[in-house]
């Protein structure tokens with residue numbers, strides 16, 4: 001079995017980082033398709049607040065849960081909102097929150113003394129969010145999609161942003177590793193890998209706008225990416241493990257793993273199948289098991 005087509009209409013969607021930019025545009029598209037939307041973000045931008053106000057009174061609801069995705073208890077709380085508000089776990093889970101080498105967490109200025117916050121936000125949150133989401137779907141024996149927002153820099157190097165590049169490479173590898181969940185458990189995990197996109201990630205950063213003069217010429221708009229995310233999540237054309245690159249001036253591109261097929265002795269050996277079986281036993285135990293509220 002595989003998830004196959006999963007249109008957003010009438011579904012429940014939870015999105016981190018939807019207080020702004022790409023994820024906010026995705027929230028709008030989901031709501032237009034009559035999906036209930038749960039937004040987790042540390043803050044709402046004025047444009048997000050304005051939009052949420054316009055949704056009051058509509059049949060599909062938008063709920064904002066203030067969430068710092070680096071705090072795992074807050075991630076759990078965010079993922080519990082759907083059951084409290086709508087009586088079911090979400091169908092679609094988007095791990096979208098991310099930062100690009102801010103002055104408080106970047107490689108070259110090196111301001112941190114006990115850990116990289118960028119890794120907590122861009123990587124650890126996406127991984128933990130995915131694991132909790134898998135458990136949520138299994139608890140209700142429900143098929144669903146988990147979409148992680150990666151980047152084109154999950155495939156390319158960048159001298160000025162090596163920490164960001166490392167986080168997005170991590171996301172590509174993580175999502176590819178979960179490809180089989182689609183077949184095993186009807187849970188499709190995919191990665192949207194946008195090129196340059198004109199959002200607050202750049203425009204709120206005077207330091208960056210100097211570096212990226214003329215960004216309008218090479219960037220897509222956040223709605224372009226959001227539209228591709230709707231297709232990536234909902235269409236059977238894209239299976240589990242897909243990394244979909246969407247950038248200005250090129251057609252959408254599924255990015256293959258560089259090391260596929262793997263060298264001899266790595267990959268689908270009998271030992272690998274036995275290892276898969278052990279994971280399947282763990283997941284079967286989680287199927288139909290009610291989670292603590």
Ligand SMILES: NC(=O)c1ccc[n+]([C@@H]2O[C@H](COP(=O)([O-])OP(=O)(O)OC[C@H]3O[C@@H](n4cnc5c(N)ncnc54)[C@H](O)[C@@H]3O)[C@@H](O)[C@H]2O)c1
Pocket residue numbers: 016017018019020021022023040041042043067068069070096097098099100121149150151152193194195196197198199200201202222
């Ligand atoms: N803009 C681009 O060029 C581009 C390109 C490729 C990938 N991306 C990725 O797209 C995603 C969205 O970025 P965007 O361009 O829309 O930028 P954005 O700054 O408009 O949105 C990012 C959102 O993440 C939220 N966020 C940051 N830290 C958080 C935390 N600790 N807890 C909760 N929320 C937090 C921010 O508050 C913001 O609302 C990010 O993962 C980014 O890496 C962006």
